[in-house]
Amino acid sequence: MIKEILKRTFLFAGIIISAVFFVSFLSVGMKPEILLVFEIFVLSFFVNVIQYFVKQVICTNFLANIMIEYFSVSVFVFLYGYFVEWFYRSNWWMAFVYVAVVYVPVYFLDMAVVKRDIDFINLQLERRREKDDKT
Numbered sequence: 001m002i003k004e005i006l007k008r009t010f011l012f013a014g015i016i017i018s019a020v021f022f023v024s025f026l027s028v029g030m031k032p033e034i035l036l037v038f039e040i041f042v043l044s045f046f047v048n049v050i051q052y053f054v055k056q057v058i059c060t061n062f063l064a065n066i067m068i069e070y071f072s073v074s075v076f077v078f079l080y081g082y083f084v085e086w087f088y089r090s091n092w093w094m095a096f097v098y099v100a101v102v103y104v105p106v107y108f109l110d111m112a113v114v115k116r117d118i119d120f121i122n123l124q125l126e127r128r129r130e131k132d133d134k135t
Contacts, residue, residue: 039084046080047073066107074099 021037028034054069078095081087087094 039080039086043077043080046076050076070099070103073103 017037018041021034021041024031024034050072051069054065054072074096077099078087078092081095082089082092
């Protein structure tokens with residue numbers, strides 16, 4: 001339930017941000033703030049593509065998957081950030097820090113949600129077993 005609410009919240013927020021972006025773009029042109037929103041959307045799309053391919057194609061080992069995903073996303077964020085001038089050559093390491101700042105809390109949040117889902121499924125299975133044992 002919480003997972004579904006969060007998905008809908010983020011989807012709704014994305015739609016709102018997109019609408020504001022396009023209205024602002026049409027009315028005032030490409031200002032730096034509007035450009036930043038567009039750059040973040042493009043970055044988000046490519047990060048999701050990278051995550052999909054890492055999880056589905058490259059590796060099925062959990063720990064290796066996390067490390068490959070973190071490194072590949074960090075490198076992509078660095079390259080993307082360098083080309084859109086988010087980073088300078090002197091602070092290239094900041095891409096790895098930014099990705100870690102996002103990944104660590106999201107990873108632990110996802111672990112908590114998955115654990116809760118597993119506990120719920122186990123509880124449902126236990127109830128079904130008890131019901132089958134009674135009959």
